[in-house]
Amino acid sequence: MEKMTSPYKWGMVIDLDRCTGCGACVVACQAENNVGICDKKEISEGRGMHWLRIERFWVGEYPDVRVRFLPVMCQHCHDAPCEPVCPVYASYHNPDGLNGQVYNRCVGTRYCGNNCPYAVRVFNFYPHQWPEPLDSQLSPDITVRTRGVMEKCSFCIQRIRRAKEEAKEERRLVRDGEVQPACAQTCPSEAMTFGNLADPRSRVARLSRSPRRFQLLENLGTHPSVYYLKGGGREHV
Amino acid sequence: MSEKQFHESNELKVSGEFNETHRTQRTLQTPKTLQTNKINDDLLSSLRPPTLRWYLLALLLGAVVAWGLAAFTWQLTHGMYVTGKNRPVMWGFYITGFVFWVGLSHSGTMVSSILRLSMANWRRPILRAAEAMTVFCITVAGMFPLIHLGRNWTFFYMIPYPNQRGLWPNFRSALLWDMTAITVYIIGSSLFLYLGLLPDLAVARERSSGWRRKMYAFLAMGWRGTAHEWSVYHRASTLMAALIIPVAVSVHSIVAWDFAVTVVPGWHSTIFPPYFVIGAILSGVAAVITLMIVIRKAFHLEEYLTPLHFDNMGKLLLVISLLWTYAYFVEVQTTWYAHEPIEWEVFSFMSGTYTTQLLIMLLSNSLLPIVCLCFRRLRRSIGVMLVLSLLVNVGMFIERFLIIVPSLSHKNMPFVWGSYSPSWVEISVNLAALAGFVLLFTLFAKFFPIVAVSDVRELEARRGRVTMGRAGVPSIAEED
Numbered sequence: 001m002e003k004m005t006s007p008y009k010w011g012m013v014i015d016l017d018r019c020t021g022c023g024a025c026v027v028a029c030q031a032e033n034n035v036g037i038c039d040k041k042e043i044s045e046g047r048g049m050h051w052l053r054i055e056r057f058w059v060g061e062y063p064d065v066r067v068r069f070l071p072v073m074c075q076h077c078h079d080a081p082c083e084p085v086c087p088v089y090a091s092y093h094n095p096d097g098l099n100g101q102v103y104n105r106c107v108g109t110r111y112c113g114n115n116c117p118y119a120v121r122v123f124n125f126y127p128h129q130w131p132e133p134l135d136s137q138l139s140p141d142i143t144v145r146t147r148g149v150m151e152k153c154s155f156c157i158q159r160i161r162r163a164k165e166e167a168k169e170e171r172r173l174v175r176d177g178e179v180q181p182a183c184a185q186t187c188p189s190e191a192m193t194f195g196n197l198a199d200p201r202s203r204v205a206r207l208s209r210s211p212r213r214f215q216l217l218e219n220l221g222t223h224p225s226v227y228y229l230k231g232g233g234r235e236h237v
Numbered sequence: 238m239s240e241k242q243f244h245e246s247n248e249l250k251v252s253g254e255f256n257e258t259h260r261t262q263r264t265l266q267t268p269k270t271l272q273t274n275k276i277n278d279d280l281l282s283s284l285r286p287p288t289l290r291w292y293l294l295a296l297l298l299g300a301v302v303a304w305g306l307a308a309f310t311w312q313l314t315h316g317m318y319v320t321g322k323n324r325p326v327m328w329g330f331y332i333t334g335f336v337f338w339v340g341l342s343h344s345g346t347m348v349s350s351i352l353r354l355s356m357a358n359w360r361r362p363i364l365r366a367a368e369a370m371t372v373f374c375i376t377v378a379g380m381f382p383l384i385h386l387g388r389n390w391t392f393f394y395m396i397p398y399p400n401q402r403g404l405w406p407n408f409r410s411a412l413l414w415d416m417t418a419i420t421v422y423i424i425g426s427s428l429f430l431y432l433g434l435l436p437d438l439a440v441a442r443e444r445s446s447g448w449r450r451k452m453y454a455f456l457a458m459g460w461r462g463t464a465h466e467w468s469v470y471h472r473a474s475t476l477m478a479a480l481i482i483p484v485a486v487s488v489h490s491i492v493a494w495d496f497a498v499t500v501v502p503g504w505h506s507t508i509f510p511p512y513f514v515i516g517a518i519l520s521g522v523a524a525v526i527t528l529m530i531v532i533r534k535a536f537h538l539e540e541y542l543t544p545l546h547f548d549n550m551g552k553l554l555l556v557i558s559l560l561w562t563y564a565y566f567v568e569v570q571t572t573w574y575a576h577e578p579i580e581w582e583v584f585s586f587m588s589g590t591y592t593t594q595l596l597i598m599l600l601s602n603s604l605l606p607i608v609c610l611c612f613r614r615l616r617r618s619i620g621v622m623l624v625l626s627l628l629v630n631v632g633m634f635i636e637r638f639l640i641i642v643p644s645l646s647h648k649n650m651p652f653v654w655g656s657y658s659p660s661w662v663e664i665s666v667n668l669a670a671l672a673g674f675v676l677l678f679t680l681f682a683k684f685f686p687i688v689a690v691s692d693v694r695e696l697e698a699r700r701g702r703v704t705m706g707r708a709g710v711p712s713i714a715e716e717d
Contacts, residue, residue: 087410107387108317123387126318
């Protein structure tokens with residue numbers, strides 16, 4: 001069998017000092033990835049479909065209150081708890097180090113969702129509709145998921161594929177900064193950096209070596225591909 | 238004498254015996270055959286044509302099952318949102334039901350095979366009911382994982398069938414282990430039940446007519462009761478009893494691994510497999526006791542299921558209840574002592590939010606059985622045993638729920654903590670599962686001897702009286 005090696009190991013660095021919690025990434029992700037449109041009821045029931053959420057924390061007591069924001073999407077773990085538990089290989093590890101999700105294969109046991117410590121997997125509880133004119137906005141690059149299927153952030157795999165194909169035609173590797181997911185592209189304060197962690201000179205690799213870096217729930221040994229840079233916590237309300 | 242001749246002569250003897258039986262039935266000559274006939278009559282009484290009461294019961298149960306099917310259809314056509322599940326609580330009442338029914342299924346085979354291997358003679362009248370219960374419980378349990386799928390119609394993706402795309406299920410997933418274990422258990426326990434049923438089917442064949450006779454004749458596979466057949470039968474049932482125990486233990490260990498192999502706080506615990514097996518036997522033994530009481534009442538088997546049987550089962554329940562208490566204590570104690578923040582959060586959320594349920598569980602699984610079952614008078618009281626055995630299973634259902642739901646509600650990321658309450662669909666399906674189980678059991682009791690006739694008769698045949706000097710001692714002959 002051909003050994004599955006890849007020159008890429010996609011990763012992201014999120015600088016919490018830069019994040020303003022504006023939510024542009026959440027909207028961009030929804031628009032890019034055909035994510036279902038949920039109403040108030042669905043969200044309040046805990047059945048929202050965001051692939052990316054901004055966690056907001058209040059720190060301290062009044063009047064010395066600070067707010068902290070933490071954008072959380074699929075961490076694309078290298079030892080992902082969601083992958084081995086899927087009975088049908090719907091969640092799998094791809095050679096680029098991404099956690100893939102095959103919607104057609106998913107039977108909806110929701111075991112992956114339970115076992116994801118970051119709780120970033122969302123399940124299509126409802127059959128989702130795209131009322132006009134939003135239906136014209138659906139991206140042809142991505143499957144529209146039916147109800148009963150698990151889905152999650154893919155690091156905009158369709159963009160990565162396109163960039164890789166273009167690079168292959170020109171017989172080169174994808175250049176640093178050539179591809180970025182919708183959230184990173186949209187972030188007004190440029191808090192998110194995306195790139196190839198396998199290339200030590202890439203921007204994302206350099207930032208991931210910062211002394212401010214940390215990962216979510218590092219103690220679980222999931223080895224996420226997303227690094228966070230600690231914020232200073234100066235954000236007074 | 239050649240083997241063939243030997244069999245023929247045996248056959249003659251057997252048919253002669255049957256003729257004799259038929260004759261004595263009319264003339265009522267010897268007390269011995271009279272007793273045999275009485276046993277046959279008593280124990281096969283469940284096969285008599287159903288009464289109006291039976292039809293009413295079946296109708297009621299059928300209605301509940303139909304309601305559950307309607308609820309499931311509703312879920313199938315609308316989507317999983319009709320359940321109470323959400324993010325992060327993606328498993329709820331269905332999986333609770335699944336674990337509960339797998340637990341119940343343990344009783345039967347475990348109780349019956351352990352008692353068979355340890356040659357406990359009081360087991361004989363309850364064997365069949367316990368074994369049948371196992372088969373029906375595991376069948377009901379096996380449906381829950383399929384009901385709970387987001388896309389139920391693609392369930393066959395989980396079966397390893399050859400296909401053009403070369404897709405294979407993921408054997409690293411605990412759910413696949415589950416499927417494998419449950420399939421093995423369904424097949425194994427059905428065989429176990431069928432094997433024990435063989436001689437009784439032959440008895441039923443001799444005593445029935447019409448389509449029933451045809452059915453029994455087909456199912457009895459030409460059983461004649463020759464010495465050779467009996468010896469093979471005894472060897473096979475001992476072997477099956479020994480083989481089914483590891484299967485039963487593995488099934489519930491695997492169900493426990495569904496939880497234990499994850500990284501969910503409160504689930505990820507090494508004690509889960511033995512703890513689940515103990516819990517399974519606890520609910521199983523309790524269910525067998527409930528069943529004994531119901532059968533005793535329904536088929537008037539007071540002579541065969543005596544307070545002595547309840548006394549023995551009570552002792553068994555007491556031991557298992559002590560074991561369960563120990564396992565639960567160990568699990569909670571390590572959580573409490575380590576005080577690991579996330580684990581402790583799950584535990585405090587569970588004990589804070591579900592205090593009533595927790596107390597009911599502790600009371601009915603541990604405190605009440607341990608206190609009550611210490612007294613022989615209470616063990617021999619049918620009423621007390623009925624209440625206790627029902628309570629244990631209520632407690633066990635709560636236990637499964639308290640393991641599954643609180644852990645998911647308060648996982649590692651506090652921002653997505655949630656809560657869960659079952660919807661009417663989930664409750665209906667769970668009720669239908671219960672009704673379906675009882676319905677299957679009632680039907681089984683109408684079509685097959687629910688008390689092991691040949692086992693009871695074997696015991697009667699072995700029973701004797703030994704005189705030592707002037708004292709007479711009741712004795713039971715055993716083969717070496």
